[in-house]
Amino acid sequence: MNGHLLTLLTFSPLVGVLALLVVPRGQTALIRAIGVLATLVPLALSFVLYANFAPEGGLQFAEKVRWFSIPVGNMAFPVDYEVGVDGLSLPLVLLTTLVTAMAAAASVHVRQNLKTYFVCFLLLEVGMLGVFTSQNLFLFFLFFELTLIPMFFLISKWGYLEREKAALHFLVYNGVGSALLFLAILTLFVRVGDLSFTRVAKALTQGAPLPLLSDTLALVLFVLLVVAFGVKLPLFPFHTWMLRVHVQAPPPVVMLHSGIQLKMGAYGLLRMGVGFFPEVAAKLATLLAVWGLVNVLYGAVLALVQRDLKRVFAYSSISHMGIVLLGLAAMNATGFTGAVFQAVSHGFISALLFLLVGVIWERTGTSTVTEMGGLAKSMPVASGMLLAAAMASLGLPGMSGFISEFLAFLGLFRVQPALAAVGALGIVLAAAYLLRAVLRTTFGPTPEHLAGLRDATAVEVVPMLVLLAFIVLLGVWPAVLGDVLHHAVQTLAAALPGRIGG
């Protein structure tokens, strides 16, 4: 079974899809059960994966099958089905299965067209898992694009008032992003003649006696990748679509989007941007750091003035993704570790936050901060969770946010102390906007119509607890992620010119 574990994991949600297709439309309880159970299978498999992963090894659970080949004259360019995980992708696989399972559980409030909803939901999971397990440019792109279609439906059919516009923005922005990615991938394919991540990285960084790419072309490709993944991350000024999605999509879908899909950008930047073009990345490190800084501050300042809880968290995401870029721009192992930590940590935290937004919306019918207040009285559990998530997000020690921000800034302080110092301002601002939003919601006088709300039910509390448990776990025992990451990050950093280790 170990031989096909990853394929099994990636495509296991399809079993749920098949089961859903034969269930009659009216059987909502059964459909819901299948939907949730189908996400538990990949979750269980990813735990098996995590348990059997050897931290010191490189690529593991690798599978490779010849898929097809492109005949060119007498030669043939092979396109393989190639999957595998290393320290970089494994945490993200686990993040994906976990957040998806929690989001499936959080879909209790979805009632309309439940069957189609879960079909899209599970297809989306296949796409996201594929992005993190594929070890090949073509396959990566395929799964990357595959996430667009179910996501489009999930936003446009089950979202709020302006859902269709949001979905279209999502489609076009991400479409352009993947189009640029496609150009970069094809150019690499034509130049290197290979598609595997490891072999392309090897060929570009040390392989051939003659450089395969001119300096200009390498720069152009790097910029293409940064923009392509920058749209996903999202980086200012490519972020506008993401605000719409966060506001208009249904909460469980935002959990997936904010919790997992943004991380596809971070992953791509590390895997391809830094992995393929370490020299270019090192050369542009300052620029990237400044860009990250812009994100951190822009997101934080705008989060400060938002009146809608969803918008606060959306801008907060932009700010926190800026920290990913800061960690990356440090161009040392510490910074990279921080970046991945931040990606994973933010995945759990934002999933929790949007889960709570969904619960609150369900009761109050609003997410506007100024229309709420005193929720702690009627909804103590949900309010407590909200406060905890906010604390984690602003980086309270003992929670995952602290470790990730600490590491990212630590990495950056070594090389760009001035920029890092300014970036740390973002943390201060985060405390301000999160506490303002959360305290205004949970404390203070209760408006009359919000009195006597039902607190979070058991079904809602379970995913919250699970997410919170992982947030705390990462906070108090970071080694659980750090050990897995160590080897992959060292490899990435070792390829950088002149800045080995750290």
Add this chain to the structure above:
Amino acid sequence: MDEAMKNVLDWNWGAMAPELVILGAATLLALLDLLLPADRDRRPLAWLGLAGILVAAFFVWRNVHAEPTHILYDMYRVDDFANAFKLVFLAGAAFALLLAVADVGPGGEASGGAKAIRDRGEYFYLFLTALLGAMMLASAADLIVLFVGLEVLVLSSYILVALRRRYLPAVEGAFKYVVNGGIASAITLYGMSFLYGLTGSTNLFAVGEGLRDAYVSGNDYLVYVAFFLLVVGVAFKIAAAPFHMWAPDVYQGAPTPVTAFLGVVSKAAGFALLLRLLLTVFLGLSNPLDGTPLLFSELSPYVGAVAAASMIIGNTVALRQTNVKRMMAYSSIAHAGYLLVPVAALTPMVFSQMVFYLVAYLFMTMGAFAVIQLVARARGSEDLRAFAGLFRRAPLLASAMTLFLLSLAGLPLTAGFIGKFYLFLSAVGREMYALAAIMVLTSVVSFVYYFAVIRQMFLRTGEEDGAAVRVPPTVGTVIALSAAGTVLLGLLPDPALDLLAHTFAFAEMFMPLTD
């Protein structure tokens, strides 16, 4: 027996078996149509035609493995270039006939004109004559045969478009088609006359040889003139910008099966013509100063410009269309642009790239038009809104349509994606980054209009909920085959790619054959 007579009998007429079968079938259908009482249902004729197509396909397939042959003094050659295109034509015509049978059944084509078609045999046999023209075109090794094939194809097409003569858009479309097509034919012919004037021959290989001398001996500008005239003429035929103006009206006005036929067979024939002309006539030309091949260095940017214009105009103007068939017309203009990319890049892969994409295009376009035909009939409208709530009323149909649209948009796991990926390779390989960038970015623009249909099907609710769309078995067959083809070529492209690269001997088309 005199010399000429002997030659006529000596020729290997068997090589022409596919064309002869189609010709025979068309004649038979025409005669039956004459003899049958006027009010008799003509639908059985379609089945006869279909049988003819199957027999012809069998003969073509048998020719694939045979040595290339030629008859009529190398005017007409049967090589794998021709065979591959003929198979595409035959498949496209078979699909179109299947759609046409259902079109004249109870209910008939929407928006008037249904009665006008029902008892008209020409609705069926004109597909066959058009097909014959396309097949001749693919096999032509001579300017005259090329032109005759082209005219047989387009003349049949004109009538097919005009068939619903009491339906105003049909009349308008047909009129534009005749006028524009006539101009295009004239321009093509004018271009050919330069080739003949410069070389004194109509044989494509002789023209290629002679053109080299003409080019070196100071008539180079006439060679350019010939090239541009031919490209303009062909651009009309394949509906490439800026000579695409007729397409939207023709696509909208024609009965849907005819639109599908024009979109697939006629377009593919245009590309066969383009490749045959460019490659046999212009490929050998080289600049006497530095010896660089002319077609690569100097002429390919112009083809690239036409490709770019088609992609940009097709994809952006499609955004504003509310009539689905009009939208598909602009989509087809955009696809002509994509297909011109490998012609501009001109690597040895050009043949397999083009045929692979045309096969993919055949499946996704035929499938899409089949669904459009059913929806338009059920709703009595070709407006985008006719698709509203289709997923509720006919989930399978809506899913199939989604598949075709995703494939047309070039999203993964579909034939369209692999096809586009394959087309891209040559552009990037020859470092034509601008062309590649235009191709990917305009593809993203195309998401918007393809998804507009998807949005109607899934997100809107139709007025008459519950009324199921009736799917006649013939149309159902087309949709099922198209869906299977779209998925199969997307998931397992290897057999097709391999077949194109290794079974079809593309290089044969460059070898002149002598008696």
